[in-house]
Amino acid sequence: MPRLRICFILNPNSGTNRRQDVPALITQHLDHDKVASTIYRTQYAGHAEELARQAAAEGYRVVVAVGGDGTVNEVGRGLLGTAAALGIVPRGSGNGLARHLRVPLALPAAIRRFNAPDFQRIDVGDINGHPFFCTAGLGFDAHVSKCFAAAGTRGLATYxxxxxxxxxxxxxxxxxxxxxxxxxxxxxxxxxxxxxAQYGNNAYIAPLADIRDGLLDLVLIDALPLWRAVRVGLGLALGDLPKSGAADFHTARQVHVQTATPLGFHVDGDYVGEASAFKVDLTPLALEVAT
Incomplete structure (x- = not known):
């Protein structure tokens, strides 16, 4: 039986555990009788998308994002429309998609999964031409994403x-x-x-969201006075925000939003920019993942 061909795309600047020697862990924990692997390293923003597209064209069956949610988003974008599956070795501060897919957060365990991966397909969202796999959003969460990127340090405490x-x-x-x-x-x-279901760090913005149901879960908070902020914070942490009454929930395949003034938006936790008109839609089962 031919060996499974896997390409690991490593973002050396991702996350809070950069001291771990990922190439050594890959060598140690992959079964090289079953798996033939290669490692590519990113060099600049957007490079992971290019490398993922290249790896898919070279015939790799699985292309693994080794990094945080931003790296996962880039690799996933590069694999859309290809025959390669997205894998994740979580190395970020939030790891939203990895947590939703129940990928182990410990790097050795995450790597060992690729010795005999399971394959499944997931839905893919898009906001103004920017694909997302976990969440996108307008308003305060996007504003915080922009400020977080400029903070200089990562992790939940900084966020x-x-x-x-x-x-x-x-x-x-x-x-x-x-x-x-x-x-x-x-x-x-x-x-x-x-x-x-979540932003990352087990902050459940939409605990009922199903990544394979062909629908987006819309979560609207129109104002956030202190009392509601407390309820939202508890709802995110406990995974019961829909029961709190602090947010309105809807489901849809396609959404249009018009804003009175330009609003910032994010995709998978990374700030993108501002716009006054948004088209958001979902393509069912558009990406294969290996877990």
Whole structure:
């Protein structure tokens, strides 16, 4: 039986455990009688997408993102429309998609899974031409993503510090949201589009989201006074935000959003930029994953 061909795309700057020697772990924990592996290293932003597309063209069956949610997003984008499956060795500060797919967070265990991986397909979201696999969003979470990227340090503690600091001054924006037969004129403090259940770090923004059901879970928070902020925080941590009454939930295949003023948006936790009009849609089962 021919060996399974796997390409690992390593982001050397990802996450909080950079001291771990990933190539040595791959050598140690892969069964090289079953797997033929190669490692590519990223050199700049966007490079992982290019390398993933190249690896798929070279015939690798699995292309593994070794990094955080941003690296996973880049590799996933590069594999759309190819015959290669996305794998993940989580090495980030949030690891949202890895957690949703129950990929082990310990690197040796995550690597050993590729000796006999399971294959399945997942839905893929898109916001204004930017694919996402876990979550995308407008408003406060995007603003925090932008500030977090500039913070200089990573990890949950830094994210919480940034969120608490920015909470004092962030204000909601009037928006119009259209999906199916519904049209909502409301305010946006947070409008999240969830393909998977969580942002990362087990913060469950949409605990009922199913990554294979052909629908996005929309989570709308129109304002966030202190009492509601506490309920949202507890809901994220406990995974019961829909029961809290602090957010409105909907499902849709396609969504259009018009904003009164430009709003920042993120894909899979990485800030993208601002826009006043958004088209968000979902393509069912558009990406194969290996876990």
């Amino acid at each position: 919480v510090q940034v969120a608490l600091r920015e909470y004092r001054t962030f204000r909601p924006t009037p928006i119009q949201v259209t999906f199916g037969e519904k049209e909502l004129d409301t305010n946006c403090y947070i409008l999240a589009f969830a393909n998977a």
